Amino acid sequence: MAAVIDVSNEEQVQAAVDACVAAEGWGVPRVLVQCAGIAPPSKTVGKRGPHSLEKFAQVLNVNTIGTFNVLRLVADKMQVPYCPSTPLFFHYCRSVPLHQSRPTATWPTVVW
Numbered sequence: 001m002a003a004v005i006d007v008s009n010e011e012q013v014q015a016a017v018d019a020c021v022a023a024e025g026w027g028v029p030r031v032l033v034q035c036a037g038i039a040p041p042s043k044t045v046g047k048r049g050p051h052s053l054e055k056f057a058q059v060l061n062v063n064t065i066g067t068f069n070v071l072r073l074v075a076d077k078m079q080v081p082y083c084p085s086t087p088l089f090f091h092y093c094r095s096v097p098l099h100q101s102r103p104t105a106t107w108p109t110v111v112w
Contacts, residue, residue, distance in 0.1 A: 001026065003016035007036040007067065008061045010073075017029075021077055040058075
């Protein structure tokens with residue numbers, strides 16, 4: 001399941017995670033594939049002066065804070081250890097977060 005959200009916005013991420021968990025048939029998340037990232041092209045100092053501090057702060061907000069925000073909120077839902085759909089000797093499942101650095105992507109993909 002994919003969600004187009006601002007990964008640095010806690011409320012949007014929490015709503016998307018809750019919607020995924022509540023969706024019929026999805027259950028507990030076991031895999032998080034996150035590809036959110038931005039990289040606006042700009043030189044440190046160009047013909048028009050120094051790089052915009054606001055753009056740099058936005059890059060840090062999405063690429064660093066947003067990545068951690070999604071990870072922490074999905075990891076909280078991954079804490080349920082029992083997988084009823086597996087055979088009896090595989091009662092405990094492992095959850096895996098995957099992070100990909102890709103500036104052209106703008107959303108995380110949450111896969112159950």
